[in-house]
Amino acid sequence: NAGVTQTPKFQVLKTGQSMTLQCAQDMNHNSMYWYRQDPGMGLRLIYYSASEGTTDKGEVPNGYNVSRLNKREFSLRLESAAPSQTSVYFCATGGSYEQYFGPGTRLTVT
Amino acid sequence: GEDVEQSLFLSVREGDSSVINCTYTDSSSTYLYWYKQEPGAGLQLLTYIFSNMDMKQDQRLTVLLNKKDKHLSLRIADTQTGDSAIYFCAAGGSSGSARQLTFGSGTQLTVLP
Numbered sequence: 001n002a003g004v005t006q007t008p009k010f011q012v013l014k015t016g017q018s019m020t021l022q023c024a025q026d027m028n029h030n031s032m033y034w035y036r037q038d039p040g041m042g043l044r045l046i047y048y049s050a051s052e053g054t055t056d057k058g059e060v061p062n063g064y065n066v067s068r069l070n071k072r073e074f075s076l077r078l079e080s081a082a083p084s085q086t087s088v089y090f091c092a093t094g095g096s097y098e099q100y101f102g103p104g105t106r107l108t109v110t
Numbered sequence: 111g112e113d114v115e116q117s118l119f120l121s122v123r124e125g126d127s128s129v130i131n132c133t134y135t136d137s138s139s140t141y142l143y144w145y146k147q148e149p150g151a152g153l154q155l156l157t158y159i160f161s162n163m164d165m166k167q168d169q170r171l172t173v174l175l176n177k178k179d180k181h182l183s184l185r186i187a188d189t190q191t192g193d194s195a196i197y198f199c200a201a202g203g204s205s206g207s208a209r210q211l212t213f214g215s216g217t218q219l220t221v222l223p
Contacts, residue, residue: 041215042198042214042215058210090153097160
């Protein structure tokens, strides 16, 4: 029972490159979330998915797209990376009241 | 929207109690959470409290909620060096079946030997 897994753990991109961050959960939760964490700013919600087949924008969706592939998997895509997207990205799943987080992906855009 | 505020730093001696404070602005927040983040790791859920409760105790952790003042605190008894981490307060209501959380900026707790 791995909980929430994320790949890759680290990534360096050049400005303008694209990439997809992967998240998978084995907790059988309906809700999944993508956050970014920047120093001194806590976590900010990028996108979330209340259930398979639905996605909604969070607080900071610009520059990102998401896909809820099935109940287990929720991916985050950067189509044209910018230095402002340098951050640590966390995926989470939602239980009845709480959210459980993956270990994060540290992304640097140069 | 919801705004959650925390002090940035707290330093205590090993064996003392730590109290981390948090304020939130949305009185309709139904659930309030404390998460712990160790260096290089994700967020670990420590505990949560419903807005209709005043207090919740779980081993060394005590959460106090003053709903009138929209103030939440986390008390860690007998603080150990392993408690050194960043502690995040989060508030959330319900949005259909997906509960959106708003996080504070985190309090860096340093435990001195």
